[in-house]
Amino acid sequence: GAGVSQTPSNKVTEKGKYVELRCDPISGHTALYWYRQSLGQGPEFLIYFQGTGAADDSGLPNDRFFAVRPEGSVSTLKIQRTERGDSAVYLCASSPAGTGYGYTFGSGTRLTVV
Amino acid sequence: QKEVEQNSGPLSVPEGAIASLNCTYSDRGSQSFFWYRQYSGKSPELIMSIYSNGDKEDGRFTAQLNKASQYVSLLIRDSQPSDSATYLCAVLMSGTASKLTFGTGTRLQVTL
Numbered sequence: 646g647a648g649v650s651q652t653p654s655n656k657v658t659e660k661g662k663y664v665e666l667r668c669d670p671i672s673g674h675t676a677l678y679w680y681r682q683s684l685g686q687g688p689e690f691l692i693y694f695q696g697t698g699a700a701d702d703s704g705l706p707n708d709r710f711f712a713v714r715p716e717g718s719v720s721t722l723k724i725q726r727t728e729r730g731d732s733a734v735y736l737c738a739s740s741p742a743g744t745g746y747g748y749t750f751g752s753g754t755r756l757t758v759v
Numbered sequence: 760q761k762e763v764e765q766n767s768g769p770l771s772v773p774e775g776a777i778a779s780l781n782c783t784y785s786d787r788g789s790q791s792f793f794w795y796r797q798y799s800g801k802s803p804e805l806i807m808s809i810y811s812n813g814d815k816e817d818g819r820f821t822a823q824l825n826k827a828s829q830y831v832s833l834l835i836r837d838s839q840p841s842d843s844a845t846y847l848c849a850v851l852m853s854g855t856a857s858k859l860t861f862g863t864g865t866r867l868q869v870t871l
Contacts, residue, residue: 676857685767687847687861688803701858736802740857747793747849748859750802 647671649751651737657757658727666722666754670739677720678748679712680736688736694720695742727758762786763850765862773870778835780846780865785829788853792824792831795847797864803847807833838869 650669658664670677676695680688690704694714705711709727714720724731734755740748764783772778780794791810795803809815809822809831821834831850835842845864852860 678857680861685863687763687849687863688859690858690860693857695857701855704858746791747805747808749805753802 649737649739649749651735651751651754653754654752655755655757657759660727660729660758662727664724664727664756666724666735666737666756668720668722668737668739668751670718670720670737671749674739674741674749675717676740676742676748677714678738678740679720679722680738680750682734682736682753691722691735724756727756729758732756732758761862762852762860763848763862765846765848765865767863768866769868770865771868771870772838774838774840776838778838778842778867778869780833780835780848780867782831782833782848782850782862783829784831784848784850784860786850786852787826787829789826789829789850790853791851792822793849793851793859794820794822794833795849795861797845797847799844835867838867840869840871843867843869 679691682688693701697717709725712722734753736753738748738750794807797803807822809824815822819836823832847864848862849859
C-alpha cells in the first residue's frame with residue numbers, strides 16, 4: 646500500500662481482556678517495527694521484524710505481549726490480560742531494510758484499557 | 760542518564776525567527792541520527808537524517824551533528840506557525856541493527 650496502515654485506529658477494552666492490533670506495512674518493506682507511545686513521551690521500542698522473524702524483541706515489557714508476522718508482511722501485536730497501564734498509542738513502522746535509515750510510521754492504534 | 764535527552768519545552772519563537780532544537784545522547788558509538796516531527800494526535804514524520812559530523816541542510820531545516828560532544832541539533836529557519844509541533848530526536852545506538860531510541864521530544868510553538 647501507499648503507507649503503513651494500522652487497524653483499528655481506536656480500541657477500548659476492559660481490563661483483563663485480550664486485544665489484537667494489526668499493521669500492514671508499505672509494500673516491499675522487509676523491516677517492521679512496533680513502538681508504544683505514552684502521553685508526553687517519545688516512542689518506546691517493542692519489537693523489530695526482519696522478514697518473518699523477530700530480530701529483536703527486547704522491548705516487549707512482559708510475556709503478556711506477543712507479536713507475529715507469519716508471511717513477512719502484515720503483523721499482529723497481541724496483548725493478553727490487558728492492564729490499565731497498557732493504555733497508550735501503539736505505533737507500527739516499516740522500512741526497506743533494517744539499516745536504520747529512518748522509517749515510516751503508521752497512524753497508530755490508540756488503546757484504552759478501562 | 761537517559762539515552763537520548765531533549766528539553767521538553769515548550770520552545771516559543773516568533774514567526775520568521777530561527778528555532779533551535781537540541782538533543783544529547785549517551786552512546787558514543789552511535790552513528791545514525793534522525794529528527795521526526797509529530798503534530799498533536801498524529802504519528803511521527805521523518806524530516807531529517809544525519810550520519811556525519813557537520814551540517815546537513817534541507818530547505819528551511821538544518822541538522823547539525825557533533826559526535827565528540829554527543830550532540831545533535833535541528834535548526835528551523837523562517838519559522839512558520841505550521842512548524843508548531845513536537846520534534847523528536849532519534850538515535851540508532853551502536854550494537855543494534857535497526858532499533859531507534861527516541862527522546863521525549865521538544866514542543867515548539869511558533870507565535871504570530
